[in-house]
Amino acid sequence: MGQVIRAEGLRKRFGETQALDGVDLEVAQGTVLGVLGPNGAGKTTAVRMLATLLRPDEGRAEICGFDVVREATRVRALIGLTGQYASLDEELTGRENLVMIGRLLDLPRAEARARAAGLLERFRLSDAANRAVKTFSGGMRRRLDIAASMINRPRVVFLDEPTTGLDPRARGEVWETIQELVRDGATVLLTTQYLEEADALADRIAVFDHGRVIADGTPAQLKARAGRQTLVVRASEVFRTEQLAAIVAELTGERPDVRAETGLVTAPVTDPGVLRAVVQRLDETDLVAAEVALRLPSLDEVFLSLTGHTTSTQTASEAAAAQQQLEGSVR
Amino acid sequence: MTTTTMAGTVADVLPPTRISARRTVRHSLTLAWRNIAQLRHSPEKLLDVTLMPLVFLTLFLYVFGGAVAGNTHAYLQQLLPGLVAQMAMFSTMGLGTALNEDLRKGVFDRFRSLPIARSAPLVGTVLGDTVRFLTVMVILTAAGTAMGFRFGSDPLRVLAGFGLVYVFYLAFSWISVMVGLLAPSPETVQGLAFLFVMPLTFGSSVFVADTSTMPGWLEAWTKVNPVSHLTDSLRALLVGGPVGNHVWFTLAWAIGIVTVTFPIAMVMYKRRA
Numbered sequence: 001m002g003q004v005i006r007a008e009g010l011r012k013r014f015g016e017t018q019a020l021d022g023v024d025l026e027v028a029q030g031t032v033l034g035v036l037g038p039n040g041a042g043k044t045t046a047v048r049m050l051a052t053l054l055r056p057d058e059g060r061a062e063i064c065g066f067d068v069v070r071e072a073t074r075v076r077a078l079i080g081l082t083g084q085y086a087s088l089d090e091e092l093t094g095r096e097n098l099v100m101i102g103r104l105l106d107l108p109r110a111e112a113r114a115r116a117a118g119l120l121e122r123f124r125l126s127d128a129a130n131r132a133v134k135t136f137s138g139g140m141r142r143r144l145d146i147a148a149s150m151i152n153r154p155r156v157v158f159l160d161e162p163t164t165g166l167d168p169r170a171r172g173e174v175w176e177t178i179q180e181l182v183r184d185g186a187t188v189l190l191t192t193q194y195l196e197e198a199d200a201l202a203d204r205i206a207v208f209d210h211g212r213v214i215a216d217g218t219p220a221q222l223k224a225r226a227g228r229q230t231l232v233v234r235a236s237e238v239f240r241t242e243q244l245a246a247i248v249a250e251l252t253g254e255r256p257d258v259r260a261e262t263g264l265v266t267a268p269v270t271d272p273g274v275l276r277a278v279v280q281r282l283d284e285t286d287l288v289a290a291e292v293a294l295r296l297p298s299l300d301e302v303f304l305s306l307t308g309h310t311t312s313t314q315t316a317s318e319a320a321a322a323q324q325q326l327e328g329s330v331r
Numbered sequence: 332m333t334t335t336t337m338a339g340t341v342a343d344v345l346p347p348t349r350i351s352a353r354r355t356v357r358h359s360l361t362l363a364w365r366n367i368a369q370l371r372h373s374p375e376k377l378l379d380v381t382l383m384p385l386v387f388l389t390l391f392l393y394v395f396g397g398a399v400a401g402n403t404h405a406y407l408q409q410l411l412p413g414l415v416a417q418m419a420m421f422s423t424m425g426l427g428t429a430l431n432e433d434l435r436k437g438v439f440d441r442f443r444s445l446p447i448a449r450s451a452p453l454v455g456t457v458l459g460d461t462v463r464f465l466t467v468m469v470i471l472t473a474a475g476t477a478m479g480f481r482f483g484s485d486p487l488r489v490l491a492g493f494g495l496v497y498v499f500y501l502a503f504s505w506i507s508v509m510v511g512l513l514a515p516s517p518e519t520v521q522g523l524a525f526l527f528v529m530p531l532t533f534g535s536s537v538f539v540a541d542t543s544t545m546p547g548w549l550e551a552w553t554k555v556n557p558v559s560h561l562t563d564s565l566r567a568l569l570v571g572g573p574v575g576n577h578v579w580f581t582l583a584w585a586i587g588i589v590t591v592t593f594p595i596a597m598v599m600y601k602r603r604a
Contacts, residue, residue, distance in 0.1 A: 073350065073446050081444040085436075087438055088438055091372055096368055100361060100364070101445070104362070104445050104447050105445065106357075
């Protein structure tokens, strides 16, 4: 069927801010696009536009061939949206929320109830189904929110930062949920601030910065462009740190960064095979490691290598806030 | 969820581009049910509309009764229809505040992303608020009757009277909706709503059937004020006497209010997306 989501030259301005500055996107059926970027990069604006909540100033977008502005009602029947903040009625129970949405989608009452029960079961929310949503934990809310987006059995699912603010366990549960959606054949567009998340879930990644797509490709291509991973090793006996650093230096060909306080030895690596060589050498020299890992570059590191600057919108506003605080305290 | 539905062609599920009137009504009723379900979970939200009629009835009856009509019993016969009109309007004031708060929450994003009419969430909220209206009416009538109020006309006319208040109440709700959508924060909604409700309900024949003692400008205002027409209609329908043109004036005002406020409310709602 080809491209299910297609956007060309999307632009949107809010007052002084150019939120989107010419965004093109294409997502093939049954695949996951991860939209990666810092706060204020335009991720949410793009999702709201594709989900018919916001009109573009310029450009156009289609979902399954239907224009998001002219054929918004048709598009709405084909999509499911999970916003950054739970799009649920906090006062109603989980079940009531799902039944209400089913009824709004013209399902007969019995069918709406059955579908709600099925989704609650599937998203492991049956036990809490009759409690008000305001008593739900962050992870449960997010899962219910995703369940609510599934009632119309959408072809395209938009997930706006589905795991932001969740603890690692809840994050893992949401990941599983998303992977299930994909197995069912849905096309997914998800936004995230974590490269790790995009890497785990997405087939392709588009990196947003200042309302533009600055890089796009498979996770592997992006990681290659984003440069190197980091080898992290720590000896269980701190006095052997120097010996460890020498091994790392020899195998990576880089001068490792050694933290005397923690005994942490880190070095950039290009060849992930180094990890095995390091482990082998440690074994041979009878050096016991307390920690051995290859770490993916963080969003900051990806940005640094793609743009030459760090996640600047964030740092600029943080700097401004810090400046204001400073001025305030001086007065 | 099965993979077979996912694999179906788009044409199988293709909905019409326009939402029919029948579906809009059904969606609005579903969303009205949402408000009612909320009240079922937290009935304390009805506390204000439960106490308000009691406080107003007691205060106005015993403060003004003797002075205005010679005794409280005679005053109750003209005060109760007036309070029915005033309390109906007061009960719309919570609507704007609730809507203003609701719009900040994610649930309206959900409604916007569903294939339903844009107006359904607003119409549903207005219809769902009928519970508050009914609470006010039942308590006011029960308390009034306990204090000695007697309906002086036949049941059909009484029913027509309450039907008329309900129609005007629904129309007036859209002023509250409009204010709720215009106001920047829930706190400002209350203040703005008071600006509408106070001159309308107090500058009327609600508390005094005889407005001839008022200064000319105020009397002129009470003559055009829809609340006066509503009150005078109610006095005739609930207590007895000639209805005159008051019912028609009231209905004309109701239509006029909706004609002006509904489109403004819809534009504001779309703009706040």
